[in-house]
Amino acid sequence: MNRYLIYAIPLFLFFVIFEMIADTITHKKIYKFEDTITNISLGIGQQVIEALIKTLFSFLFLWVYKYSLFTIPDTIWTFLGVVLVSDFIFYWFHRLSHTVNFLWAIHIVHHQSREFNLTVSLRQPWLHKIAVFSFYLVIPFFGISPAIMVLAFAFQTFYQFWLHTRFIGKLGILENVLVTPSHHRVHHGANDIYLDKNYGNTLIIWDKLFGTFRAEGEPVVFGITRPFMSTNPVWANIYFWKEIVRMTKTRKGFFNKLRTFFLRPAGISAGKLKAGEEENITPAVPIWLNGYIIVQYLVILAVAFFFLFKQDSLSFLLKITAVLFILWSIYSFSALMQKKKNSILWELIRIVILCLLVYVLLTAAK
Numbered sequence: 001m002n003r004y005l006i007y008a009i010p011l012f013l014f015f016v017i018f019e020m021i022a023d024t025i026t027h028k029k030i031y032k033f034e035d036t037i038t039n040i041s042l043g044i045g046q047q048v049i050e051a052l053i054k055t056l057f058s059f060l061f062l063w064v065y066k067y068s069l070f071t072i073p074d075t076i077w078t079f080l081g082v083v084l085v086s087d088f089i090f091y092w093f094h095r096l097s098h099t100v101n102f103l104w105a106i107h108i109v110h111h112q113s114r115e116f117n118l119t120v121s122l123r124q125p126w127l128h129k130i131a132v133f134s135f136y137l138v139i140p141f142f143g144i145s146p147a148i149m150v151l152a153f154a155f156q157t158f159y160q161f162w163l164h165t166r167f168i169g170k171l172g173i174l175e176n177v178l179v180t181p182s183h184h185r186v187h188h189g190a191n192d193i194y195l196d197k198n199y200g201n202t203l204i205i206w207d208k209l210f211g212t213f214r215a216e217g218e219p220v221v222f223g224i225t226r227p228f229m230s231t232n233p234v235w236a237n238i239y240f241w242k243e244i245v246r247m248t249k250t251r252k253g254f255f256n257k258l259r260t261f262f263l264r265p266a267g268i269s270a271g272k273l274k275a276g277e278e279e280n281i282t283p284a285v286p287i288w289l290n291g292y293i294i295v296q297y298l299v300i301l302a303v304a305f306f307f308l309f310k311q312d313s314l315s316f317l318l319k320i321t322a323v324l325f326i327l328w329s330i331y332s333f334s335a336l337m338q339k340k341k342n343s344i345l346w347e348l349i350r351i352v353i354l355c356l357l358v359y360v361l362l363t364a365a366k
């Protein structure tokens with residue numbers, strides 16, 4: 001499923017570097033080291049996890065397609081139709097992701113950054129594809145071939161990338177029809193007037209039709225109402241689940257507890273930091289450690305690229321091992337930045353295993 005994305009990554013990196021240079025020239029200071037590293041970590045994690053689940057979803061899409069109601073030929077019109085329909089489905093999926101606790105527990109990851117730059121588009125929840133593809137399973141039932149769907153989803157993913165920038169202002173007449181960076185900045189706003197607005201992915205018409213549109217006015221405060229202070233990519237994906245479970249304990253009766261997963265998130269995510277959460281705030285990191293983490297990042301990026309390109313020639317066991325190792329690595333960088341106990345010892349062990357894994361991957365891949 002992510003073949004197109006693999007080839008797009010160098011282009012992504014080019015634009016990110018371009019924006020970083022623009023940031024330095026204009027002194028906007030929209031890039032923070034820890035935040036950028038966490039965004040990229042979450043993106044790497046999402047890509048490698050997606051590689052694991054794509055087999056399951058390819059199977060499911062093909063299975064539904066087998067029982068489709070119609071046979072629709074692969075044409076440019078079919079492609080445009082699927083882009084339109086999937087955009088409509090995405091609007092509702094995204095709206096529910098902000099208004100139902102268990103979907104917000106997945107989606108919250110994308111909103112945790114208090115910065116807003118192109119790397120935020122890489123900050124994707126690790127369970128995102130499982131959630132969104134479950135909504136898209138209806139499409140092949142109407143006779144849309146998997147090839148067209150892959151193209152439409154790739155288009156949808158590419159489109160999200162350019163929305164995450166402060167360097168593009170309002171775009172005149174396009175603002176009426178398309179989702180633009182200005183619309184999407186509003187979506188990432190924690191200001192009261194911007195909450196739960198502008199859910200669209202490609203077309204803004206859905207928000208205008210269903211009453212969730214808000215134009216950008218006052219300066220946007222980016223992030224979520226209760227700031228997420230950690231750089232830990234694993235914690236970013238699980239902490240809201242823990243919040244829901246904590247809330248179920250305060251409710252009586254099995255069905256009441258179960259209902260917590262379907263309630264609106266407002267009661268949980270609002271408010272100040274709780275005691276104990278402050279310890280997640282990243283302490284100042286010495287420059288040598290920044291340098292070390294950047295070098296290790298480049299190594300893990302290379303391993304992740306190699307894995308994504310060669311995944312079809314790897315055994316399932318080796319795939320799982322590589323994915324777990326990559327996730328451990330990005331967790332380890334966060335532990336080093338947060339000066340966690342024994343993080344240096346674990347990092348040494350990780351380096352030894354890295355050497356072994358690189359050897360095994362190079363030998364196994366064809």
Ligand SMILES: [Zn+2]
Nearest residue numbers: 094098107187
């Ligand atoms: Zn959102």
Ligand SMILES: [Zn+2]
Nearest residue numbers: 110164184188
């Ligand atoms: Zn976004």
